[in-house]
């Protein structure tokens with residue numbers, strides 16, 4: 001049986017395998033001896049990367065996790081969401097097969113229970129990598145299960161044991177923020193914490209909040225056959241993203257059947273039998289929406305309560321643990337990494353910042369700066385929206401004028417043959433140069449394509465250089481070379497153009 005405190009439902013073989021790896025029921029915490037080089041609070045991506053990296057270099061490391069090793073990413077975030085997104089893609093591919101000349105006879109049925117079981121199997125299959133035994137037996141880390149709480153500037157307590165440290169890293173992550181909406185707690189609602197426990201498909205689902213998590217799950221549930229309404233208070237979802245990109249996604253989600261309610265706020269929830277009534281204020285007035293389930297995705301709250309940060313002299317505010325550019329907190333022994341301290345809450349950022357913490361906390365010499373890390377990201381909707389670096393308005397607010405190079409997916413042969421011509425690439429360069437400041441890609445595989453631009457930014461390679469990079473034909477990546485060609489064409493000055501014309505006129509005569 002799975003410990004009910006682990007919030008892993010249903011109690012099946014997959015979840016038992018997961019629990020056995022990431023929180024074994026018979027785990028005995030070790031007895032701490034002496035001072036650790038590094039104590040890591042939290043066993044999500046940030047904590048695991050910091051612990052494994054430091055131990056791999058020979059440091060004595062303790063890792064404390066109160067719930068499930070692997071944190072949000074493995075258990076209630078990236079892995080389960082991407083697994084069900086894949087099923088939704090499959091459903092969409094079958095539904096859109098006639099457009100490709102494929103006749104589907106008979107009805108298409110989504111077996112929601114099987115979709116979720118597949119997800120649980122994938123999650124359990126990945127879990128040995130984050131397992132307590134791997135970290136303890138293979139990597140030699142002292143793994144403690146329990147709630148970590150600082151008792152001083154260089155010590156913390158877990159399950160009655162005192163862990164003393166030279167350095168510590170706070171990697172306790174974040175959780176779904178819950179808005180103070182009257183009636184919502186009584187009605188009950190889903191967040192990323194429990195939505196992946198579902199085994200029965202909601203017929204009607206309200207998704208509150210149009211951030212990346214809300215958009216990904218709204219489209220996924222819609223493609224799996226749920227009637228989805230997405231409620232967003234702002235006048236467009238994906239607030240941080242390029243507006244044109246969000247518009248492309250809005251059209252796609254509406255085609256999938258998602259009812260997108262923008263500039264709409266949820267005021268109150270009421271239960272009526274098995275249904276939930278949502279009282280909304282919309283631009284057209286007051287409305288009531290009736291659903292079976294509510295999924296809340298309105299932002300993330302850092303996990304800092306109960307850490308007794310005051311005892312350690314670690315400053316914090318509503319957005320989490322305060323850090324400097326070297327990921328150091330106000331206690332010079334203590335660093336922070338991942339969602340608990342960063343505005344960019346992604347697995348790869350948690351990974352990158354923990355690698356920097358290992359260098360900055362454990363070694364003398366040059367330190368890694370947060371401000372130098374180039375962070376790409378992707379929202380895994382269809383089409384995907386990927387971004388890296390600055391948006392033009394950010395650059396301009398920093399006094400850096402921008403040229404934007406725009407190529408439509410409709411100009412890329414592979415996108416045309418695939419029937420996926422929606423979307424675009426925008427590359428933002430420092431005005432008059434090919435220095436890349438940022439880029440947004442909207443379209444299939446955008447999350448993979450953005451890496452090419454990220455690599456260029458890290459390597460200091462200008463946009464123009466992509467013209468000399470051969471891209472296999474036909475691939476979506478040609479969109480980047482096309483942007484480079486567009487840039488290089490502007491380098492042809494009127495004088496050069498006149499000279500070239502004269503040259504070819506001469507060659508025609510001789």
Ligand SMILES: Cc1cc2nc3c(=O)[nH]c(=O)nc-3n(C[C@H](O)[C@H](O)[C@H](O)COP(=O)(O)OP(=O)(O)OC[C@H]3O[C@@H](n4cnc5c(N)ncnc54)[C@H](O)[C@@H]3O)c2cc1C
Nearest residue numbers: 042044045046066071072073077148173338339345346347
């Ligand atoms: C639905 C969803 C989908 C996502 N998809 C993606 C994606 O596709 N790509 C991507 O890059 N990111 C994605 N993310 C974000 C990603 O999951 C997080 O950015 C990442 O997990 C952050 O890692 P972390 O280690 O900082 O925090 P967490 O993963 O939250 O880990 C923190 C750990 O600390 C533990 N902890 C907290 N307090 C204490 C304490 N006092 N004592 C001991 N332990 C404690 C917690 O139990 C937790 O295990 C997604 C998130 C969600 C919710």
